[in-house]
Amino acid sequence: MRLGVIVSLLLYCVAVLESDGCLENERIGLLQIKSYILSLGREEWNELELDSWVENRSSDCCVWNRVKCSNISTQQHVTHLFLDSLNSRGSHLINGSLYSPFQELLSLDLSNNDYEGWIGKDIKNLQRLKVLDLGSNNLYGSIEGNIIQDYVKFKIL
Numbered sequence: 384m385r386l387g388v389i390v391s392l393l394l395y396c397v398a399v400l401e402s403d404g405c406l407e408n409e410r411i412g413l414l415q416i417k418s419y420i421l422s423l424g425r426e427e428w429n430e431l432e433l434d435s436w437v438e439n440r441s442s443d444c445c446v447w448n449r450v451k452c453s454n455i456s457t458q459q460h461v462t463h464l465f466l467d468s469l470n471s472r473g474s475h476l477i478n479g480s481l482y483s484p485f486q487e488l489l490s491l492d493l494s495n496n497d498y499e500g501w502i503g504k505d506i507k508n509l510q511r512l513k514v515l516d517l518g519s520n521n522l523y524g525s526i527e528g529n530i531i532q533d534y535v536k537f538k539i540l
């Protein structure tokens with residue numbers, strides 16, 4: 384009983400500590416996405432769009448451009464990522480592993496990016512994902528059938 388109370392208190396403290404903005408692993412995950420996007424071609428447009436995504440522990444990633452978090456006060460998980468219309472030069476791959484830190488993600492917009500295919504973990508382990516927008520890319524015919532089957536649980540726009 385007493386241990387249970389202590390554990391609850393500890394969990395409460397952790398929740399309170401984390402209540403100030405986004406979760407650390409999600410902040411790091413976003414920075415990995417940023418460096419991947421910039422590695423595909425350091426276009427000025429991309430740098431400007433992701434300018435608010437800074438390597439600073441006290442920066443709340445929930446207020447970063449193109450990011451939306453749940454507004455539950457105790458745990459601010461990233462719920463929406465609007466990563467459309469970036470990297471317009473050349474063609475490249477979606478790295479699915481980059482999205483695995485975002486377990487509360489509801490909506491992922493990767494449209495209009497000239498993506499040609501998929502590498503890394505696929506995103507079916509994102510249990511809450513409801514909207515996956517892959518529109519205006521060059522994915523058709525290049526994604527293997529089994530991955531497409533995983534996609535059908537999502538609303539593909």
Ligand SMILES: *[C@@H]1O[C@H](CO)[C@@H](O)[C@H](O)[C@H]1NC(C)=O
Nearest residue numbers: 437438439440441442443444
């Ligand atoms: C980090 O972010 C905090 C809060 O936004 C800000 O006050 C501080 O100046 C930033 N530090 C650096 C080194 O940019």
Ligand SMILES: *[C@@H]1O[C@H](CO)[C@@H](O)[C@H](O)[C@H]1NC(C)=O
Nearest residue numbers: 451452453454455456462463
């Ligand atoms: C926060 O959540 C409430 C209840 O779900 C919703 O009505 C409100 O619009 C949300 N606010 C923001 C800024 O997302």
Ligand SMILES: *[C@@H]1O[C@H](CO)[C@@H](O)[C@H](O)[C@H]1NC(C)=O
Nearest residue numbers: 415419478479480481502503
């Ligand atoms: C894909 O993302 C993962 C996680 O950040 C990384 O470890 C891996 O090197 C990336 N793969 C490529 C080909 O960029």
